[in-house]
Amino acid sequence: MKIRLVGGLMLTAISIVLFESCVSDKDSSGLEYMPDMYRSPAIEPYVDYGEIRGRENADLKMQQSALTPPHGAIPYYGTNVEDVKLMMPWSILPSADFKLTHGLTGFDFAKNGLNTYEVDALAWNWNPLMMDIEVVKTGETMDRKNLTLDNAKKLYASNCMHCHGEKGDGNGPMMKSGAFNGVPNYADKSALSDGQIFYSIYYGKGAMGSHASQLNKKEIWSLVHYVRQFQNPDYDKVAKESAILKKGEEKAIVKVTAMVASVVAPTEDNK
Amino acid sequence: MHHLNCHNTVIESHISAKFATVKKYVFDKRLTVFYMKISSSQMFRNLSKWCLQAVTAALFLGTFSANAQEPSAETAIDGGKLFSTNCATCHNPFKDGTGPKLYGAQTTWNEKTGSGEAIIEWVNNWEGAAAKYPYGKEVSLKKASAMNKFPNLSKGEVVAILDWVDAQVEPVAAGAATAGTDGAAGTEEEEGFPWMWVILGTLFLVIIGAVSGVRRQLKVAAGESTGEKGLSYGEEFKKWSWKNLRYVLIGSVVIFIAIIVVFLQGLGRIGVVEGYQPSQPIDFPHTIHAGDQGIDCKYCHNSVTKSKSAGLPTVNVCMNCHKQIAGNDDAQKSKIAKIYAASGWDIEKGVYAGTTKPIVWNKVHVLPDHVYFNHSQHVVVGGIDCKQCHGDMTKQKETAKVQTIAELNMVEGNVQLTKPTLTMGWCIECHAEKEISTGSVDSKGGGYYEEIHRRLLTDRKLYKQYLEDGKVTVKELGGWECAKCHY
Secondary structure, three states, rough: OOHHHHHHHHHHHHHHHHHHHHHOOOOOOOOOOHHHHHOOOOOOOOOOOOOOOOOOOOOOOOOOOOOOOOOOOOOOOOOOOOHHHHHOOOOOOOOOOHHHHHHOOOOOOHOOOOOOHHHOOOOOOOOOOOEEEEEEEEEEEEEEHHHHHHHHHHHEEEEEEEEEHOOOOOOOOOHHHOOOOOOOOOEEEEHOHHHHHHHHHOOOOOOOOOOOOOOHHHHHHHHHHHHHHHOOOOHHHHHHOOOOOOOOOOOEEEEOOOOOOOOOOOOOOOO | OHHHHHHHHHHHHHHHHHHHHHHHHHHHHHHHHHHHHHHHHHOOOOOOHHHHHHHHHHHHHHHHHHHEEEEEEEEEEEOOHHHHHHOOOOOHHHOOOOOOOOOOOOHHHHHHHOOOOOHHHHOOOHHHHHHHHHHHHHHHHOOOOOOOOOOOHHHHHHHHHHHHHHOOOOOOOOHHHHHHHHHHHHHHHHHHHHHHHHHHHHHHHHHHHHHHHHHHHHHHHHHHHHHOOOOHHHHHHHHHHOOOHHHHHHHHHHHHHHHHHHHHHHHHOOOOOOOOOHHHHOOOOHHHHHHHHHOOHHHHOOOHHHOOOOOOOOOOHHHHHHHHOOOOHHHHHHHHHHHHHHOEEEOHHHOOEEEEEEEEOOOOOOOOOOOOOOHHHHHHHHHOOOOHOOOOHHHOOOOOOOOOHHHHHHHOOOOOOOOOOOOOOOOHHHHHHHHOOOOOOOOOOOOOHHHHHHHHHHHHHHHHHHHHOOOEOOOOHHHHHHHHOOO
């Protein structure tokens, strides 16, 4: 009798524990109707390929949630020749030194005498990205939109604003909360060349890390245009005057360059 | 040629810009004087006017006198302002950043070199000071990055900066204790609930078992005394059910139907991941990052505008900020230490050690392979805000989860939906209600949706066909076609 009672109790306890472990697995997303149609055998991002279609692969299980692209892979930049020219790694591949940094630091390639597009850009004082100006004629009025700057505004809001502030004064929400400090005011940095601004975003500068993984070169150059507006409110004006609607046209997209209003040769001080 | 032209334009506009400011300044001064003249001549014409003008005059006089005092204000140098414009990018009073911390640097320099000039020489030209003073040499080896030279800062300015730094008070890390206890209370509450029921259930079973055991023993004892053989449990139950056959039948029908209903309901829950919140290697608080610090979702999930996947930030994105921010309390420090381990950052030396280790995140929003979903289509083309599907992450204290539809319906501006999040019903319900964006579609302008929208609004026939309700929904543009998502 006693044995029966104890046995029954043990059975209940075990079944409760089993039931618990089945139901409350936090990492399981629950039952699926057709698992073979749910899991892609082709590689999908952030999927654990340790188990696929019932087959286990212990080597892969919980090893990585994202995969690095194959060595030497170049992203697809579209079919626009100008864009592709702007984006491609210029003439040579990043040097072996790049391995040291993993693209993580503001590693100064210039010191190593390596000749790359990005390093060359440091000395440029012109922005290779032509701005897209859209002019639409509605009746007598002409609507003018700077598409490049409009797009850069969105990029700025999501990538720069939390530190550099909406007005570029280095007083973003992260400064206000006290989490970060020492972000400069763009207005104080008008002596920087376009190339130096590009370089700072691409490789990082001081406390700021490299943003090459988040922004492509076209986006960085468009941000260089955008940042110039904080230093010179009339920056867009130069482009404005060049946008002309041809006779009979209702809408035109014109490509124009915009120039920096105040240029000082880069000095030791602002490098 | 291109270069040359640009340069000319640049210089010209530079000059004109400078000239413009000068002109503006002159104009302002004149205006002030002019205004004052008028006010003095008309001063006594009538009282109310006089009062008004007196106030205005006082205002203008105030600005004028403030202007006049400017030069004298310059003699007292604002070290804090100089620090923030020149030094703060790399230096912090109390924390090592790109450059070493500056609190007490002045005293140390004066003691070690025995000269008050040494640190000023260092600021003006650090290479010269490093060659001149042995301590300068030592300091120059502290950090890998070279300091900028500031030859324009005078002795008084450098001293003002350093005095300002020494006058600062180190902020005490706050909220360390409270954050810890909060977390502990949360987990206790979460785990306490099911275990209470388990214990109560076991207790109940034990009591039932004990009572029936006692009853049976008594029966056996009674049977022994009368010489009858006791019935087994099964026989006893059979006897009892034959006796109450009607109730037993009704009871079994009820139980049978209940089982079927529960089973069917269970089928309906298969593949529904609402509220799914898998564990993560790092308890990432969205409240702090997206809420307090105001970082946009797209900064970390940056492929959302370019790809079908929103993307998880790679560790270098974390390090963009966390190179500087190591955490205020132990809980934060231990979490951030995991990022350092993953990126190979050596916090002591301030360099990347070179060994990296991937962080394995658990995927939260899992869609079956037979569905195609594209983030960039929804975010860039559709102009949908992240929170419309993912909820308000600025308030998500714990790790990310699939928000329930009740929570999503509370998000401001959301279409009210009924089906569970991430099910097909949820998708098409929204497609049926949601109006298409009329904004700019992409940077090239004049996209597909804009064109369709324009046609719909100008072509009366199409308009009638589509716009019975006066709006263009995603469904009306083919958002309900099977092959849009299943192919």
